[in-house]
Amino acid sequence: MQHTINLPSDLCTATQRQAAQARRDRLLQPGLYAEGTAGALMTSEYSCLDGSLSASQAVDMLRREAADAETIYQSYVLDEQRNLLGTLSLRELILAAPDQRIDTFMVRPVICVTVATRQEEVARLIREQDLLAVPVLDELGRLVGIVTCDDALDVMVEEATEDFHKGASITTHIGNLKDATIGLLYRKRVFWLVLLVFGNLFSGAGIAAFEDVIAENIVLVFFLPLLVDSGGNAGAQSATLMVRGLATGEVMIRDWLRMLGRECGVALALGCTMALAVASLGWLRGGPEIAFVVASSMLVIVLVGSLIGMSLPFMFTKFKFDPATASGPLVTSIADAAGVLVYFGIAAYVLGL
Secondary structure, X not given: OOOOOOOOHHHHHHHHHHHHHHHHHHOOOOOOOOOOEHHHHOEOOOEXXXXXXEHHHHHHHHHHHOOOOOOOOEEEEEOOOOEEEEEEEHHHHHHOOOOOEHHHOOEOOOOOEEOOOEHHHHHHHHHHHXXXXXXXXXXXXXXXXXXXXXXXXXXXXXXXXXXXXXXXXXXXXXXXXXXXXXXXXHHHXXXXXXXXXXXXXXXXXXXXXXXXXXXXXXXXXXXXHHHHHHHHHHHHHHHHHHHHHHHHOOOOHHHHHHHHHHHHHHHHHHHHHHHHHHHHHHHHHHOHHHHHHHHHHHHHHHHHHHHHHHHHHHHHHHOOOOHHHOOHHHHHHHHHHHHHHHHHHHHHHHHOO
């Protein structure tokens, strides 16, 4: 003789919820998804609802799930195969009529990502769409987790820190700066500094190529640091603006030609202003010819430095490198070498040497 055991409905619901949570937790095993993807970032502690529930029933269910869910402010309506049908905010549930079925006022289509979506793209989507959380779907389109806005904020902080470090030619993130050891700081900084030492040899080679010009007009040496540093500074400014624009999505690689034209206009205006500032100094130090050399060199050097700084991030992006690698020190080193050649080339031509 068989006996049927009738379990309370609340107990059945709790058991089903625990089983579903266990299945979702298995999807979050370490190493299951590549690092830096939505799958590795997501949490399985989300609120899900059945579309046949009324608004009051849904609120009651959320009340029972509140202790275990990452957030109850956004809930997801699923079918039996865990396909995502729609989404609801807690505000919409509270404002709805108590007996109204939630599938009649849920929001669809739903903004979502896949487990393979890069975490930077997830953070950008949450920021641009002002989302509390974004659902994550597997390869079959089933809901497997969510990425919340606080997780996205952590990603944005991490990415911004990484970009700052790359902008200063530091190879990778060093963690907590206060606790970093001398050895760690040395290893993270030495590579680019040594590389740029050899890069600066081009500046020295440029100076050596114009030894006769310098010997005939020693006053030119006085303006050398001023001019090449101005080009490096202008290039570093342009690179910073472009790196940030590419990182936030404000600028795309297809915008290069448009940005090039605008940067030329800005650089020419900056170069003319700086040329006027140094022309009088050149006149006092060496007469009208030196003033013309210094002023024209300043104009060309600022233009060249700005275009180098603007173009490098686009070039790195084109070849699938992080545009933040086009760092201030790298741009400055290239602009310095170009500035030396421009300065002494103009001087040799104008002075007839």
